[in-house]
Amino acid sequence: xxxxxxxxxxxxxxxxxKFGVLSRVAGLFSARGYNIESLSVGETLDPTVSRxxxxxxxxxxxIEQVIKQLHxxxxxxxxxxxxxxxxxxxxMLLIRxxxxxxxxAEILRVxxxxxxxxxxxxxxxxxxEVTGEETKIDAIVELLRPFGIQELVRTGKVAIARGPKTxxxxxxxxxxxxxxxxxxxxxxxxxxxxxx
Amino acid sequence: MKLSxxxxxxxxxxxxxxxxxxxxxxxxxxxxxxxxxxxxxxRHILVRQEAAAGHAAEGYSRTTGKIGVCLVTSGPAxxxxxxxxxxxxxxxxxxxxxxGQVPTHLIGNDAFQEADNVGITxxxxxxxxxxxxxxxxxxxxxxxxxxxxxxxxxxxxVDLPKDVLVKEWTFxxxxxxxxxxxxxxxxxxxxxIKKAARAIVRAKRPVLYVGGGIISSDASPELRELxxxxxxxxxxxxxxLGAFPMADPLSLxxxxxxxxxxxNMAVHHADVLVAVGARFDDRxxxxxxxxxxxxxxxxxxxxxxxxxxxxxxxIPIVGDCKRVLSRLVEAVREEMRTYPQSGVxxxxxxxxxxxxxxxxxxxxxxxxxxxxxxxxxxxxxxxTLTNGEALIVTGVGQHQMxxxxxxxxxxxxxxxTSGGLGTMGYGLPTAMGVxxxxxxxxxxxxxxxxxxxMNSQELATCFEEKLPxxxxxxxxxxxxxxxxxxxxxxxxxxxxxxxxxxxxFVRLAEAYGCxxxxxxxxxxxxxxxxxxxxxPGPVVLDVWVDKHECVFPxxxxxxxxxxxxxxxxxxxxxxxAAKSQTGF
Numbered sequence: 048x049x050x051x052x053x054x055x056x057x058x059x060x061x062x063x064x065k066f067g068v069l070s071r072v073a074g075l076f077s078a079r080g081y082n083i084e085s086l087s088v089g090e091t092l093d094p095t096v097s098r099x100x101x102x103x104x105x106x107x108x109x110i111e112q113v114i115k116q117l118h119x120x121x122x123x124x125x126x127x128x129x130x131x132x133x134x135x136x137x138x139m140l141l142i143r144x145x146x147x148x149x150x151x152a153e154i155l156r157v158x159x160x161x162x163x164x165x166x167x168x169x170x171x172x173x174x175x176e177v178t179g180e181e182t183k184i185d186a187i188v189e190l191l192r193p194f195g196i197q198e199l200v201r202t203g204k205v206a207i208a209r210g211p212k213t214x215x216x217x218x219x220x221x222x223x224x225x226x227x228x229x230x231x232x233x234x235x236x237x238x239x240x241x242x243x
Numbered sequence: 244m245k246l247s248x249x250x251x252x253x254x255x256x257x258x259x260x261x262x263x264x265x266x267x268x269x270x271x272x273x274x275x276x277x278x279x280x281x282x283x284x285x286r287h288i289l290v291r292q293e294a295a296a297g298h299a300a301e302g303y304s305r306t307t308g309k310i311g312v313c314l315v316t317s318g319p320a321x322x323x324x325x326x327x328x329x330x331x332x333x334x335x336x337x338x339x340x341x342x343g344q345v346p347t348h349l350i351g352n353d354a355f356q357e358a359d360n361v362g363i364t365x366x367x368x369x370x371x372x373x374x375x376x377x378x379x380x381x382x383x384x385x386x387x388x389x390x391x392x393x394x395x396x397x398x399x400x401v402d403l404p405k406d407v408l409v410k411e412w413t414f415x416x417x418x419x420x421x422x423x424x425x426x427x428x429x430x431x432x433x434x435x436i437k438k439a440a441r442a443i444v445r446a447k448r449p450v451l452y453v454g455g456g457i458i459s460s461d462a463s464p465e466l467r468e469l470x471x472x473x474x475x476x477x478x479x480x481x482x483x484l485g486a487f488p489m490a491d492p493l494s495l496x497x498x499x500x501x502x503x504x505x506x507n508m509a510v511h512h513a514d515v516l517v518a519v520g521a522r523f524d525d526r527x528x529x530x531x532x533x534x535x536x537x538x539x540x541x542x543x544x545x546x547x548x549x550x551x552x553x554x555x556x557x558i559p560i561v562g563d564c565k566r567v568l569s570r571l572v573e574a575v576r577e578e579m580r581t582y583p584q585s586g587v588x589x590x591x592x593x594x595x596x597x598x599x600x601x602x603x604x605x606x607x608x609x610x611x612x613x614x615x616x617x618x619x620x621x622x623x624x625x626x627t628l629t630n631g632e633a634l635i636v637t638g639v640g641q642h643q644m645x646x647x648x649x650x651x652x653x654x655x656x657x658x659x660t661s662g663g664l665g666t667m668g669y670g671l672p673t674a675m676g677v678x679x680x681x682x683x684x685x686x687x688x689x690x691x692x693x694x695x696x697m698n699s700q701e702l703a704t705c706f707e708e709k710l711p712x713x714x715x716x717x718x719x720x721x722x723x724x725x726x727x728x729x730x731x732x733x734x735x736x737x738x739x740x741x742x743x744x745x746x747x748f749v750r751l752a753e754a755y756g757c758x759x760x761x762x763x764x765x766x767x768x769x770x771x772x773x774x775x776x777x778x779p780g781p782v783v784l785d786v787w788v789d790k791h792e793c794v795f796p797x798x799x800x801x802x803x804x805x806x807x808x809x810x811x812x813x814x815x816x817x818x819x820a821a822k823s824q825t826g827f
Contacts, residue, residue: 071365121424124423
């Protein structure tokens with residue numbers, strides 16, 4: 048069973064923040080022969096819950112199986128295919144590029160266009176920080192390549208649904224306070240977790 | 244209450260209603276065995292190899308409906324157990340398996356008898372736990388039993404570091420479990436059930452295809468109700484045998500690679516196929532695009548990931564077989580009141596007469612011989628002598644398929660076989676567990692000479708623990724199924740499929756303190772079986788059968804079910820089989 052509509056899907060997964068969860072998810076992909084293009088994990092507002100963003104390439108049939116198999120893992124709370132709804136995706140890049148005196152101005156100009164920040168400078172190199180969609184990251188890498196890239200690292204994609212209250216957010220709220228005593232949320236009014 | 248971790252483990256087992264543990268001690272779990280020394284109310288059965296503990300727990304679980312428990316030590320014991328865990332995972336058998344682990348401060352240190360147990364069992368279990376804090380022990384074991392027994396059942400592994408077992412902890416056993424991330428769906432969607440009922444009532448050529456899910460959820464009564472109401476014929480998977488009595492006129496028996504002609508033909512020509520608790524395994528479907536090509540497929544399963552995995556399903560219903568079937572019966576009854584049956588009555592009559600023709604023209608058959616024992620004959624006689632009332636366990640291979648074809652299973656939970664994983668050596672240890680869970684019942688292990696030798700050491704357990712398992716070895720002097728494939732697909736290039744060096748099984752049985760009987764002639768079969776059944780204690784019946792016999796019908800792997808081979812292959816059939824073969 049396969050169809051020709053293979054494309055990239057961005058999948059958000061809420062999981063119990065327990066040891067071994069990452070390897071359960073990664074193991075599922077390797078065991079069933081699915082490819083993960085990128086994966087990022089971090090805590091949510093509730094420290095007992097982590098959120099993973101997975102980018103997977105596949106047709107509708109494969110993606111349906113991926114979602115069902117993820118659900119089947121005991122520690123997985125919620126799986127959402129963000130590609131099915133309006134959402135924002137971002138990736139961050141740190142890149143150290145050769146910066147000979149003659150090239151320094153040009154590198155900064157390219158950086159400006161891409162709203163990159165210089166986060167480290169040496170006599171011979173700049174380190175830039177850029178965030179944006181995948182295509183933007185790809186573009187700046189290509190523009191900087193002629194100068195000589197010493198090293199680069201990408202975070203992998205993170206993504207969030209647009210709109211006042213997303214399905215995932217509702218689940219996070221419904222989960223409420225975990226049974227075990229979680230550290231109290233900071234009362235700082237400036238801490239605004241999600242866009243609502 | 245403060246208790247040692249080891250005592251907490253056993254207290255938890257008692258509270259879960261466990262009465263038997265299958266196990267084998269070793270350094271890391273000695274604290275548990277020390278408590279077990281004078282612990283009341285738990286029978287420990289000492290196996291001879293750890294996989295046998297797992298298989299025994301499987302047999303116990305499948306036939307009693309309870310959760311099987313096994314306990315082994317760290318490292319090599321845990322790795323030995325993995326086969327049984329994967330076996331239970333594929334066949335949805337609920338187990339809780341405990342392994343020992345090196346003390347927490349040594350984990351990751353390459354300590355003696357250390358292995359990354361939870362890492363290794365992660366993909367072979369429904370879920371697993373490494374207990375790092377003994378205060379969690381009660382809650383973890385409660386969760387383990389909950390996860391193993393609910394939803395789609397399966398094995399759960401709990402890894403117990405030695406220091407956790409030795410130290411004292413506060414023991415609290417939670418009354419209930421709530422896991423926010425695990426909430427299986429039991430009730431089927433009413434709209435979907437209604438849709439299914441409409442399709443079933445309007446079907447001209449319906450077939451029910453039922454699997455192990457019926458057994459797991461004890462849904463046989465509901466299934467029979469549905470069959471009585473709809474008069475639809477029923478085919479069963481290897482794991483489902485016993486879900487519906489095979490002697491019933493509406494039974495089509497097993498389908499798939501070695502299924503009956505009439506089951507495969509009926510499924511192929513069906514216009515509505517109702518799959519309940521079955522998962523469209525490749526051994527059932529054959530080539531998927533040729534499986535039930537004209538049917539509207541209804542699929543009831545508790546595991547959403549089983550639905551539309553191999554075959555596109557038109558009406559999926561996620562839920563527990565028992566509950567969904569009982570709702571479906573109501574819905575069908577309701578639908579029948581409003582829909583005039585006259586529209587399909589004639590077509591249904593034709594369908595049943597077509598099936599009757601298939602059954603009459605192409606029954607299961609083999610050629611009789613006065614000289615050499617035919618394996619099918621042995622199994623037929625077991626079926627007749629026991630009237631289908633024995634608890635049957637099989638190994639894996641030709642004998643397993645013959646047992647599935649020729650033993651008429653009457654009841655659910657009376658048939659144990661390694662369906663998904665196809666684990667050779669499954670027979671004897673599983674039969675042991677079946678016997679432990681069903682004292683006084685007749686337990687027969689139909690085994691092969693190859694399969695039996697993978698776990699024959701368990702005769703010692705049978706003898707010591709007074710488990711009177713009767714083993715019938717269908718002895719064809721080799722790996723019969725391998726030989727069959729080499730004959731049909733690999734142009735008779737027999738390689739490594741003969742077992743010339745097998746021991747004398749009669750003397751082997753006697754060496755273990757069991758009774759051994761040999762049969763070499765067809766006329767001896769019935770008296771020997773009678774003697775085996777009436778002899779107390781474990782018995783090994785070594786039956787020398789025709790080594791050239793093959794299992795038919797046979798669908799070559801990757802072939803379509805309607806292209807099944809019905810008789811010993813002529814050359815052109817063999818060529819056809821070789822062409823459609825895509826892998827073992």
